Amino acid sequence: MKLTLIAATLGVLLSTVSDSAASDGISVSTGPIISNLEPSDAGYGERFLTPGTTMGLAVDIDAPGILDFRVSGEYFWKDSGPAEWDGELSAFLISIMPLANYHLMKEFSVFAGAGGVFITGKYRGSDDFGEYVEADGSAAGFAFAIGAEVVLVGPISGRLEYKRCFADLKTDNAVIDGLESTVYPAAETDLGNSQFCITFPVSIFGSEESIF
Numbered sequence: 001m002k003l004t005l006i007a008a009t010l011g012v013l014l015s016t017v018s019d020s021a022a023s024d025g026i027s028v029s030t031g032p033i034i035s036n037l038e039p040s041d042a043g044y045g046e047r048f049l050t051p052g053t054t055m056g057l058a059v060d061i062d063a064p065g066i067l068d069f070r071v072s073g074e075y076f077w078k079d080s081g082p083a084e085w086d087g088e089l090s091a092f093l094i095s096i097m098p099l100a101n102y103h104l105m106k107e108f109s110v111f112a113g114a115g116g117v118f119i120t121g122k123y124r125g126s127d128d129f130g131e132y133v134e135a136d137g138s139a140a141g142f143a144f145a146i147g148a149e150v151v152l153v154g155p156i157s158g159r160l161e162y163k164r165c166f167a168d169l170k171t172d173n174a175v176i177d178g179l180e181s182t183v184y185p186a187a188e189t190d191l192g193n194s195q196f197c198i199t200f201p202v203s204i205f206g207s208e209e210s211i212f
Contacts, residue, residue: 027062027206029157033199037076040166040192048089052078056093058199062206068099068111076121087125091191094118095143095163107151114144117165119191134175139191141167147197155203155211160196167191 038051045051056074063069076091097115104110120138127133147161172186205212 025064025206027203027210028060029062029155029201029203030057030059031157031199031201032056033058033072033074033197035074035163035195035197037074037193037195039190040194041190048078048087050078050089052076052089054093054195058201060201062101066100066102068101068113070097070099070113071095072097087123089121089123089125091119091121093165095165097143097145099145108148109150110146110148112144112146114142117141117143117167119165119167119169121169121191131176132178135171135173137169137171137189139167139169141165141191149201151209152200155207155209157201157203159199159201161199163195163197165191165193165195 033054033056035054036051037054039045039048054074054076056072058070058072061069072093072095074093076089076093078089095115095117097113099111099113101109101111118138118140120136122134122136124134125132143163143165145161145163147159149157149159151157167190169189169191170186171189172183174181174183203210
């Protein structure tokens, strides 16, 4: 369901720019992302058994010159495992980022950029007092990325990217043992994270090897 939502959202963006892209010299590519996401807060490791896996999609709009534009959506999940933790953790991440892209050679380029990130997530599980807590929330933050991309064959490329996100969340209510409760003072949660992402973008149109 989450991956379907990501695909639909990025699909709308892709169709919006497709009509004008060819005449303006813009190329568009899209492809799947898989990454290993690690929260910045070291306390997540023991409680939530992180790092965990994300999967999603990215859309790249490459304008003439050095500046590109990337929108990506990812779904992160972590279920209870062999340790004592009995919960589950999930998050939906959307990043919007302009990038400076430099071609070292025709089929190999490096890039770097910074932009915004939106994170929404849910937590279900027992706390240190044995209470079963259900909470959710969302936050906006800042992210930067660096990486490299190489053309593999035809319209298909491979991309390795490091991304670092900074975001904080304040939660003032939760469901504890089935009862809605007020959290006072509001609990502050660090949603910052780092990722090593592998993406396989496919050029849709606008370049020599594009599908259309």
